[in-house]
Amino acid sequence: MRLNHLARHAGLAVGGALALALVAAPAAVAQETATVYVVHGVPDTPVDVYVDGKRAIDDFEPGTSQGPVQLPAGPHKLALFAADAADGSGSPLLSADADLPAGGNVTVVAHLDEGGNPKITPFVNDVSSVPAGQARLVVRHTAAAPAVDVLAGDKPVIEGLSNGQEKALEVPAGSVSAAVAAAGTTDPVIGPADVDLKEGTATFVQAIGKLDGGKLSLVSFTVSDLHSSPSGVPSGAPSGAPADGGAPAWLLVTTLAGLSVVAVSAVRLRSAARR
Amino acid sequence: MTSAPGHRTRSGALVGLLAGLVLVLAPIGVWAATPAPVVAAASPVAPALPSAIPVAAVVPPVGSTAPTAPEPPVRIRLPALGVDAPVAPVGIDDRGRMAVPLDVATVGWYRFGSGPGATAGSAVLSGHVDDREQGYGAFHKLGDLAPGDPVTVDLAGGGVVAYRVEAVSRFPKTDLPVGEVFARDGAPRLTLVTCGGQFDYREHGYTENVVVVARPDVS
Numbered sequence: 001m002r003l004n005h006l007a008r009h010a011g012l013a014v015g016g017a018l019a020l021a022l023v024a025a026p027a028a029v030a031q032e033t034a035t036v037y038v039v040h041g042v043p044d045t046p047v048d049v050y051v052d053g054k055r056a057i058d059d060f061e062p063g064t065s066q067g068p069v070q071l072p073a074g075p076h077k078l079a080l081f082a083a084d085a086a087d088g089s090g091s092p093l094l095s096a097d098a099d100l101p102a103g104g105n106v107t108v109v110a111h112l113d114e115g116g117n118p119k120i121t122p123f124v125n126d127v128s129s130v131p132a133g134q135a136r137l138v139v140r141h142t143a144a145a146p147a148v149d150v151l152a153g154d155k156p157v158i159e160g161l162s163n164g165q166e167k168a169l170e171v172p173a174g175s176v177s178a179a180v181a182a183a184g185t186t187d188p189v190i191g192p193a194d195v196d197l198k199e200g201t202a203t204f205v206q207a208i209g210k211l212d213g214g215k216l217s218l219v220s221f222t223v224s225d226l227h228s229s230p231s232g233v234p235s236g237a238p239s240g241a242p243a244d245g246g247a248p249a250w251l252l253v254t255t256l257a258g259l260s261v262v263a264v265s266a267v268r269l270r271s272a273a274r275r
Numbered sequence: 276m277t278s279a280p281g282h283r284t285r286s287g288a289l290v291g292l293l294a295g296l297v298l299v300l301a302p303i304g305v306w307a308a309t310p311a312p313v314v315a316a317a318s319p320v321a322p323a324l325p326s327a328i329p330v331a332a333v334v335p336p337v338g339s340t341a342p343t344a345p346e347p348p349v350r351i352r353l354p355a356l357g358v359d360a361p362v363a364p365v366g367i368d369d370r371g372r373m374a375v376p377l378d379v380a381t382v383g384w385y386r387f388g389s390g391p392g393a394t395a396g397s398a399v400l401s402g403h404v405d406d407r408e409q410g411y412g413a414f415h416k417l418g419d420l421a422p423g424d425p426v427t428v429d430l431a432g433g434g435v436v437a438y439r440v441e442a443v444s445r446f447p448k449t450d451l452p453v454g455e456v457f458a459r460d461g462a463p464r465l466t467l468v469t470c471g472g473q474f475d476y477r478e479h480g481y482t483e484n485v486v487v488v489a490r491p492d493v494s
Binding site: 243254255268 | 285289404407411412414484
């Protein structure tokens, strides 16, 4: 079940239910918008998401994410209502004010704090380019659980991550066996599962749910096209010397042999001269 | 004749000394007299890769694959140079450069980039020029290619992608336009890279890169 979650959500391509209500600004003014992802990490509570009083996501299921959507830069009011609520009036389950920077890239996570109370936490997404051959992995602790370690192939790669915190790694692209364990331990509470980190991408993984009752899972999404070019092409001579230049090995041998004959002869000449 | 033994010793030592000197100097003379072939001779240093696409070469070749999962190339043939070499996928070395196969007879394909036959981007193949221990590499004469020369690449699935050389350029290693060479977008093309110029013994490498750009052959 947990395995399933991890595998299913790694590299998730996100649909666009949010898009209709939120894309108000024309695409041409990209610099005046911000890119937004939303993650629903409060267990057992489908919600409707309202932005500035308008319903943006209907029946947002726990354990899923949506995005990216473009929102006009500037202040916004975000409110989450129970999914069966008639409209955006009354008191929401959760609400927050968000001031989105132009050109910014953020994730808004509705989740439980360490004590199990729902809250909203915004994260800035690092979508800067990734070194050639590598992938970025960003892990966010947004679950009702104490501090955790993230293990890759049984080795801790992130240690002591607490609720509300995130940690980014740049790792060689490829498949890693990843798991989450209580800080200082290696007994997984999520996973292990194989996560395919493609070159030139950033994968954002949110740990959600609560430890009590075993309701921990991961929600992730991936941002592509962050690759860099290799810095060069060293297509010269792999041994460090070319076929046509430099002294070949046989020359070194003859030179050394010749020098030893010279040295021995010189010593003999000297001792002969002394007699 | 009390000095005879000493005399003999001295003569023997003198002969040894001379023989040793000959042994040291003669091979050096032989080696120095051997002419060094010109490596990867190409057109003069070009300031930039050609950006114009020939009118005849804008249609993607048969055997196009999705850009998301390129089909690995397994062989490259350069009939003009008599080259028919195996191709292996490569990534990045420990200095962030494209890894090139240690075997100079094998050509490396940058597996994180575009693939031959893809609908967009530059598929990059690189091979060593030569090596003291292994001799000449598959791309030793790459700089001798001329515009119009055919290039064919065999894919792992059995497909064949045909290209024609558009341009041959050379760049100082430090000025290689890596953004263009490794671009994953733009018109589909094959970029062949090797080394050229002088060998820098302190850097253990050549001073230049020879870059051949080929476009899909639609004829």
